Amino acid sequence: MARILPGEDLLIRMQRDLKRSLAADMSSIKWSMIIDQAKCAGCHACTIGCVSENKLPPGVVYRPVIEEEVGTYPNVRRRFLPRPCMHCQNPPCTKVCPVQATYQNQQGVVVVDYTRCIGCRYCLVACPYSARTSDFGEWYTTDTPDAEGKMVGRAKASESYEAIPATEYGKQWPKRGHGSPVGNARKCHFCLHRVAVGMLPACVTTCVGRATFFGNRNDSQSLISELLGSPRVHRLKEELGTKPSVYYLQ
Amino acid sequence: MKSKYFNILAVIAVLGLIIGCFGMADRLMYGHLHAGYGSYVPWGLWVVFYLFFVGLTAGAFLITIMTYVFGVTRLKNVGTLSAFTVLVALMCELIFVSLDLGHFGRIYRFLITPNFSSLMTWFVIFTNLMLIIYLLECFFLIREKLVLWSTENRSGKAFYRLLALGKTEYTASDRESDNRIVRLLSIISLPAGLLFYGTNGAFFAILQNRPIWNSAMTPLLFILAALLSGGALITFLIAVFHSDDEITRILGRAVFFILVVFLLMEFIQFFVGYKTGMTSILTSLDLIVTGPYAWTFWLVHLLIGSLIPLILFITGINNPKAIAWACLLIVVTFVSVRFNFLIPDLAVYKLEGLEQTFSHPRLRTHYTPSVNEWLVSVWIVSLGVLVFISGIRWLPILSSEKGGVNHV
Numbered sequence: 001m002a003r004i005l006p007g008e009d010l011l012i013r014m015q016r017d018l019k020r021s022l023a024a025d026m027s028s029i030k031w032s033m034i035i036d037q038a039k040c041a042g043c044h045a046c047t048i049g050c051v052s053e054n055k056l057p058p059g060v061v062y063r064p065v066i067e068e069e070v071g072t073y074p075n076v077r078r079r080f081l082p083r084p085c086m087h088c089q090n091p092p093c094t095k096v097c098p099v100q101a102t103y104q105n106q107q108g109v110v111v112v113d114y115t116r117c118i119g120c121r122y123c124l125v126a127c128p129y130s131a132r133t134s135d136f137g138e139w140y141t142t143d144t145p146d147a148e149g150k151m152v153g154r155a156k157a158s159e160s161y162e163a164i165p166a167t168e169y170g171k172q173w174p175k176r177g178h179g180s181p182v183g184n185a186r187k188c189h190f191c192l193h194r195v196a197v198g199m200l201p202a203c204v205t206t207c208v209g210r211a212t213f214f215g216n217r218n219d220s221q222s223l224i225s226e227l228l229g230s231p232r233v234h235r236l237k238e239e240l241g242t243k244p245s246v247y248y249l250q
Numbered sequence: 251m252k253s254k255y256f257n258i259l260a261v262i263a264v265l266g267l268i269i270g271c272f273g274m275a276d277r278l279m280y281g282h283l284h285a286g287y288g289s290y291v292p293w294g295l296w297v298v299f300y301l302f303f304v305g306l307t308a309g310a311f312l313i314t315i316m317t318y319v320f321g322v323t324r325l326k327n328v329g330t331l332s333a334f335t336v337l338v339a340l341m342c343e344l345i346f347v348s349l350d351l352g353h354f355g356r357i358y359r360f361l362i363t364p365n366f367s368s369l370m371t372w373f374v375i376f377t378n379l380m381l382i383i384y385l386l387e388c389f390f391l392i393r394e395k396l397v398l399w400s401t402e403n404r405s406g407k408a409f410y411r412l413l414a415l416g417k418t419e420y421t422a423s424d425r426e427s428d429n430r431i432v433r434l435l436s437i438i439s440l441p442a443g444l445l446f447y448g449t450n451g452a453f454f455a456i457l458q459n460r461p462i463w464n465s466a467m468t469p470l471l472f473i474l475a476a477l478l479s480g481g482a483l484i485t486f487l488i489a490v491f492h493s494d495d496e497i498t499r500i501l502g503r504a505v506f507f508i509l510v511v512f513l514l515m516e517f518i519q520f521f522v523g524y525k526t527g528m529t530s531i532l533t534s535l536d537l538i539v540t541g542p543y544a545w546t547f548w549l550v551h552l553l554i555g556s557l558i559p560l561i562l563f564i565t566g567i568n569n570p571k572a573i574a575w576a577c578l579l580i581v582v583t584f585v586s587v588r589f590n591f592l593i594p595d596l597a598v599y600k601l602e603g604l605e606q607t608f609s610h611p612r613l614r615t616h617y618t619p620s621v622n623e624w625l626v627s628v629w630i631v632s633l634g635v636l637v638f639i640s641g642i643r644w645l646p647i648l649s650s651e652k653g654g655v656n657h658v
């Protein structure tokens with residue numbers, strides 16, 4: 001009953017949880033995500049929110065939503081599975097990186113150090129969830145015609161959007177060209193740059209179904225800890241022993 | 251090496267370098283932008299060629315070990331040729347791997363922040379170790395002749411003096427010490443080489459999400475594949491450059507035997523794979539036998555690279571020409587074996603449905619090498635051929651008794 005009556009938006013609660021965790025001991029934080037498949041409407045807003053937040057170039061995606069159709073007509077249902085990086089607690093990707101460019105940070109988030117990554121793509125091959133993509137240096141505006149008359153041409157269009165990098169990992173990256181992150185492995189980083197300033201990851205705030213939850217699983221008062229007690233909780237490819245920090249509610 | 255053959259090969263190699271230049275320029279200017287692979291098939295033709303060249307070093311490696319560690323004097327004549335072959339193949343392998351990196355300029359990271367739990371780190375360590383060993387080994391094997399040539403009245407004297415590091419006299423004690431160094435280097439190269447080939451197989455075998463690779467059989471198959479392609483290469487080279495029929499026959503028998511064992515292992519791999527009934531394995535195996543590149547498996551590998559060589563071996567096991575042809579076919583078709591090892595396990599979506607969401611050419615599992623990848627490959631292979639034939643022609647690689655050196 002309480003759930004259908006207007007109440008506090010879950011985002012507000014998560015925001016509060018987030019601030020509480022950030023104010024406490026940082027070393028006790030373990031960031032986690034829960035995705036409620038029953039609530040996911042398959043709108044792909046999180047995918048697009050992420051692309052826009054991180055200025056992802058063509059061919060790079062951090063959080064696609066996999067669609068599945070079950071049953072036969074007329075008893076057909078659709079299931080959706082948003083797939084960010086699982087931030088495995090036992091990540092196969094970090095072990096294979098030859099130069100320690102990808103690792104788990106103190107809060108359990110698997111990050112990529114763009115300035116170290118040599119672009120060997122071994123981690124892409126090792127990830128069981130295909131959660132990593134490589135930045136091959138593509139541009140959306142490659143086929144945009146050049147300026148003619150009053151038309152905004154390729155150069156201007158790319159300069160005013162694509163060339164300006166996102167502040168991933170809280171850093172100011174150089175204008176998009178040949179340097180990093182071009183040539184690097186890229187992946188979801190739980191929007192650490194937003195989290196650091198008390199904002200929820202972009203996919204959480206853009207989720208129209210309120211199906212994505214984020215927080216510190218070590219904080220017993222947090223919404224995420226509450227949800228982790230649900231019998232509906234499961235993780236992807238549990239049999240591999242990767243221990244994802246991303247959980248699903250079936 | 252006869253001038254005529256040298257000239258033909260040199261012209262082909264130079265043409266390859268010129269054509270390949272376009273690919274190299276594109277690679278250096280635009281990085282991986284025009285490569286055909288993407289994020290779900292992250293490795294492509296350059297990694298296939300790297301695997302190919304790793305294999306090519308193996309046969310020559312075995313010969314140097316047998317000659318200088320186990321003292322098989324019969325093979326002494328081909329020792330230098332073998333060491334030089336390893337060196338050139340390693341050079342090509344390293345260029346392929348380097349160009350495959352997204353940030354080649356950060357290669358120094360291997361020294362600053364190496365991750366010793368990664369097999370790629372070990373691969374780099376062992377490859378460089380092998381390169382240093384064989385560079386030194388080649389030097390000490392040919393030093394005597396270099397000194398001799400630098401003092402004789404022949405063209406290129408200054409060049410030989412430079413290579414001999416200015417040494418003008420070569421005494422009996424120098425010879426003895428060089429022989430000792432070569433033997434020592436060969437002894438070191440034995441464990442280094444075994445670890446090198448083993449690491450290359452384990453590199454793939456440890457990946458638990460890759461059902462075909464993730465098997466204890468992979469490193470073994472790798473060593474066998476290396477022995478087959480490398481053995482075939484060195485047999486072919488000996489048959490052509492040394493015209494030593496007896497060694498060719500002995501090596502031919504060995505290659506024949508390894509080919510049979512390799513095919514048997516391959517059959518076991520398919521048999522066990524299909525019997526498991528696991529979708530992930532079946533999909534990858536089906537890709538090999540019925541996928542868009544099935545012709546590389548059936549026609550290139552099984553027919554041209556296996557069946558015809560088998561027939562040649564059976565009908566002409568004592569005929570050096572037949573052996574040379576069989577070996578040549580095995581070597582040139584081995585790229586398809588490497589291709590069918592690498593691509594099919596990558597070219598399967600690891601999460602069902604991933605293919606239908608967020609489409610982009612870089613997010614597909616279908617891989618076709620791009621023109622640019624081929625051009626770069628042509629450039630590197632041509633460079634390898636040019637270095638090899640130049641070495642044979644202008645360096646004391648072939649033993650003089652067999653008539654190889656007096657053509658400078």
Ligand code: SF4
Pocket residue numbers: 084085086087088091092093094110126127128129130131132187242
């Ligand atoms: S999902 Fe893949 S990329 Fe993310 S931590 Fe796990 S193995 Fe690494």
Ligand code: SF4
Pocket residue numbers: 096097098099100101102112116117118119120121122123124184185
């Ligand atoms: S692509 Fe980068 S992050 Fe991935 S394994 Fe290679 S160096 Fe490490």
